[in-house]
Amino acid sequence: MERRTIGAATLEVGAVGLGCMPMSWGYSTSRQRGDESLRTVHRALDLGMTLLDTADMYGPFTNELLVGRVLKERRAEAFVSTKVGLLVGEQHIVANGRPGYVKRACDASLRRLQTDVIDLYQLHRADPEVPVEETWGAMADLVRAGKVRALGLCAVGVRGGRRTGTRRYAGTIRQLERVQQVFPVSAVQAELSVWSPQALDALLPWCAARGVGFLAAMPLGNGFLTGTLTPGEGFEPDDLRARHPRFTAEMMAANQPIVAGLRRVAHRHGDSVTPAQVALSWVLSQGPHVIPVPGAKQRRWVTENAAASVLRLTPEDLTELAGLPAAQGSWD
Numbered sequence: 001m002e003r004r005t006i007g008a009a010t011l012e013v014g015a016v017g018l019g020c021m022p023m024s025w026g027y028s029t030s031r032q033r034g035d036e037s038l039r040t041v042h043r044a045l046d047l048g049m050t051l052l053d054t055a056d057m058y059g060p061f062t063n064e065l066l067v068g069r070v071l072k073e074r075r076a077e078a079f080v081s082t083k084v085g086l087l088v089g090e091q092h093i094v095a096n097g098r099p100g101y102v103k104r105a106c107d108a109s110l111r112r113l114q115t116d117v118i119d120l121y122q123l124h125r126a127d128p129e130v131p132v133e134e135t136w137g138a139m140a141d142l143v144r145a146g147k148v149r150a151l152g153l154c155a156v157g158v159r160g161g162r163r164t165g166t167r168r169y170a171g172t173i174r175q176l177e178r179v180q181q182v183f184p185v186s187a188v189q190a191e192l193s194v195w196s197p198q199a200l201d202a203l204l205p206w207c208a209a210r211g212v213g214f215l216a217a218m219p220l221g222n223g224f225l226t227g228t229l230t231p232g233e234g235f236e237p238d239d240l241r242a243r244h245p246r247f248t249a250e251m252m253a254a255n256q257p258i259v260a261g262l263r264r265v266a267h268r269h270g271d272s273v274t275p276a277q278v279a280l281s282w283v284l285s286q287g288p289h290v291i292p293v294p295g296a297k298q299r300r301w302v303t304e305n306a307a308a309s310v311l312r313l314t315p316e317d318l319t320e321l322a323g324l325p326a327a328q329g330s331w332d
Contacts, residue, residue, distance in 0.1 A: 001048030007186025097127030251329030
């Protein structure tokens with residue numbers, strides 16, 4: 001697989017990463033299988049998908065434990081990315097950016113991941129009660145202590161109304177400019193896909209101008225862009241899509257032209273090419289510093305996603321995809 005670099009530290013990863021969250025958190029619990037998840041992570045590494053993206057809040061904690069079981073055997077082959085800054089309660093999630101907590105959380109993640117260093121440590125959310133410079137300073141101390149190799153920030157969009165990417169990520173860019181004064185940012189993680197392209201307006205250019213890597217979260221639109229979801233089929237109550245305004249039966253039906261466009265492009269490249277591969281190839285085409293991180297919990301999806309790294313979209317393909325209708329039902 002093609003290799004891409006993250007940040008000024010020039011950390012190399014496979015062009016397509018693996019989002020591990022669905023294996024333990026956020027999606028239908030009844031479809032989570034521990035043994036299959038382990039095989040899925042192994043398969044990703046076999047295919048050169050070296051970036052394994054997790055977080056302490058996924059589970060909570062169980063996702064890091066799962067990834068750690070693989071790292072115990074194959075640490076040298078993996079690029080480990082995890083996150084800090086969010087605590088999961090019974091019915092709520094709260095931010096915690098206190099320096100002492102950040103350092104304790106890192107030690108706990110290292111134990112669960114069964115490693116002595118985290119390749120990329122990301123601030124999941126800034127704590128409104130703590131200056132972000134203080135949180136980032138504690139994370140920088142972890143780099144100096146040899147527990148972390150590089151730092152990243154997860155971007156937060158603004159919900160409500162149809163905002164451009166410039167306005168949507170204005171707060172994140174201000175945070176990035178503040179923490180950049182404390183310690184270099186190596187990567188930014190934010191949603192980017194055919195149906196959520198807002199990061200292209202300002203956030204992605206900000207990263208490109210500074211040599212900062214961009215981890216594209218949800219590049220398959222939480223599964224919608226794969227074309228495998230049926231409008232009206234519904235989701236289990238614990239599935240995050242059960243409460244997402246793009247995943248009502250009405251909105252899923254209204255957004256089918258987006259999937260149809262991906263299918264048309266896929267068909268031009270051969271019967272074996274899928275809408276998901278076209279969607280990932282579109283993300284890869286946005287710049288050499290962009291790494292899509294699709295979530296998956298089965299080997300067949302990882303195998304399909306990895307193949308997107310060799311799919312090359314033509315200028316005509318990109319023009320057609322750029323002309324697809326905007327997604328409806330978004331809270332953005």
